[in-house]
Amino acid sequence: MSQNDWGGRYAPTLDDIEALASEALRTLPEPFRSLAADVTCSVAEFAEDDVLEGFGMESPFELMGLFHGIGMTQDGAVPQTGQLPNTVFLYRRAILDYWAENDDNTLGEVVTHVLIHELGHHFGFSDEDMEAIEAAADEG
Numbered sequence: 001m002s003q004n005d006w007g008g009r010y011a012p013t014l015d016d017i018e019a020l021a022s023e024a025l026r027t028l029p030e031p032f033r034s035l036a037a038d039v040t041c042s043v044a045e046f047a048e049d050d051v052l053e054g055f056g057m058e059s060p061f062e063l064m065g066l067f068h069g070i071g072m073t074q075d076g077a078v079p080q081t082g083q084l085p086n087t088v089f090l091y092r093r094a095i096l097d098y099w100a101e102n103d104d105n106t107l108g109e110v111v112t113h114v115l116i117h118e119l120g121h122h123f124g125f126s127d128e129d130m131e132a133i134e135a136a137a138d139e140g
Contacts, residue, residue: 017092017111018043024112028119035072036119039086045093064094065114073124088118 046060069086120130
């Protein structure tokens with residue numbers, strides 16, 4: 001199959017996105033890899049309706065990822081009995097939509113970006129903190 005033969009290709013599956021996320025987790029630099037070791041990753045087509053409503057979002061394409069759990073800086077960061085594990089959710093369809101609209105990133109780069117952004121919440125960073133860090137990195 002030639003590189004330009006799109007007729008025989010399929011959209012990346014949930015498993016494909018999960019494999020990209022696993023690779024991104026595996027290649028995180030230390031100390032982040034160790035600090036994120038207790039965080040699981042789950043991939044779904046879209047965020048649940050109640051999650052979208054909680055953020056005031058009308059379209060499921062607006063949310064590519066979500067950290068759910070207790071961040072490292074919050075009280076109770078040590079897991080308690082019955083507490084679900086900290087989880088990063090990646091939303092396949094929103095990620096694919098973003099990837100299709102932004103041809104300056106590979107799918108792996110988009111998945112890695114979303115995963116790292118959500119892990120930032122685990123480390124206690126706000127969205128504003130991460131935007132400032134990304135802006136500083138882009139300038140450097």
